[in-house]
Amino acid sequence: MQISITPFTVHKRVALTISRGTHAQSTNLWVRLTADGIEGWGEATPFSVGTHTQTVTQIQQELTDLTPLLSSFHPLERQRLAPHLATLSSAARAALDVALHDWLGKHTGLPLWQLWGLDRQQIGPTAVTVGISSPDQACDRLHQWQTQVPGLRSVKIKLGSPQGGEADRAMMTALLGKIPSDTKISVDANGGWSLATATEMADWLADRGITYIEQPLPVELDHKLGTLSARSPLPIFVDESCFDTHDIPRLADHVQGINIKLMKAGGLAEVQRMIHAARACDLQVMFGCYSDSALANTALAHLSALVDHVDLDSHLNLIDDPFQGATIHNGCLQPSNSPGLGVGLK
Numbered sequence: 001m002q003i004s005i006t007p008f009t010v011h012k013r014v015a016l017t018i019s020r021g022t023h024a025q026s027t028n029l030w031v032r033l034t035a036d037g038i039e040g041w042g043e044a045t046p047f048s049v050g051t052h053t054q055t056v057t058q059i060q061q062e063l064t065d066l067t068p069l070l071s072s073f074h075p076l077e078r079q080r081l082a083p084h085l086a087t088l089s090s091a092a093r094a095a096l097d098v099a100l101h102d103w104l105g106k107h108t109g110l111p112l113w114q115l116w117g118l119d120r121q122q123i124g125p126t127a128v129t130v131g132i133s134s135p136d137q138a139c140d141r142l143h144q145w146q147t148q149v150p151g152l153r154s155v156k157i158k159l160g161s162p163q164g165g166e167a168d169r170a171m172m173t174a175l176l177g178k179i180p181s182d183t184k185i186s187v188d189a190n191g192g193w194s195l196a197t198a199t200e201m202a203d204w205l206a207d208r209g210i211t212y213i214e215q216p217l218p219v220e221l222d223h224k225l226g227t228l229s230a231r232s233p234l235p236i237f238v239d240e241s242c243f244d245t246h247d248i249p250r251l252a253d254h255v256q257g258i259n260i261k262l263m264k265a266g267g268l269a270e271v272q273r274m275i276h277a278a279r280a281c282d283l284q285v286m287f288g289c290y291s292d293s294a295l296a297n298t299a300l301a302h303l304s305a306l307v308d309h310v311d312l313d314s315h316l317n318l319i320d321d322p323f324q325g326a327t328i329h330n331g332c333l334q335p336s337n338s339p340g341l342g343v344g345l346k
Helices: 056-070 078-085 090-108 135-148 165-176 195-206 219-231 245-251 268-280 294-301
Strands: 002-018 021-035 038-044 128-130 154-158 184-188 236-238 257-261 284-288 327-329 332-334
Touching (some): 002 056, 002 154, 021 056, 038 090, 038 294, 056 078, 056 090, 078 090, 090 268, 090 294, 128 135, 135 154, 135 165, 154 165, 165 195, 195 219, 245 268, 257 268, 268 284, 268 294, 294 332
Parallel strands (some): 154 184, 236 257, 257 284
């Protein structure tokens, strides 16, 4: 098989501010592999979670170095390919894994969700994200989302403001006055709280009907997650603390759910392993994203029928996404009937 790697830069319609900073653009990699006249597509998105960073330069170099070796393999030789993919960073591995899955779907003439025997009608609504800002700005952002996304039924609100809990509560209070009562609301602190603040906020948020709290504590306080969960009336999910299947056993007794992201996991094969491992540990599962385009988010959408919560909105906030794929139906991001990923260029 032949592999090509093309960088592309995407810009956010609205810059996203979380507890660790503000993000306005990203340079990602479009990976294409060709064999037997079929082309499979994948995407690698650089990311940083504070304790761990994968840069586009690093990812591109890894893929470039491995490309000559992969030319002797066929896309159906997944078991023989696996040891070579294992040498890559998770984002680089994700790009190749998704491209291999896309190739397979096109080879069989089936969309991935159908190849896996899944039911698109069981895909839940995708959340849209409101970043940290002033109460008025947050309400303006919510209104933009309500106008843009037909049938909006789920909202994620970023908390963990550097200005402290009072700022978090002020923004939340303003937003709650604008969100319909039948909308699912979740909160993501991106590790921006101490144990004391998280405990206090969990009680306050529970009184206001929030569904769950994501990554309340920084990774270095993972040992405090059990204490928080025991005190919290709301389910606690982890994101930055959970990369792949290996992380699940140590977290299983201390949290109620995990956030799976394609770039952290390293591809759709590992995403499926994580889902099964989490279910075996009685954990809930959500999908999330970084600054991914419609290509990567569509890839995860094919598995969304298997999870409890979906947060695949990054491509909806891009002004120059080169791809088109899964579409919004009644607030849900649903893949098409097209073979493979069902992703094309705009």
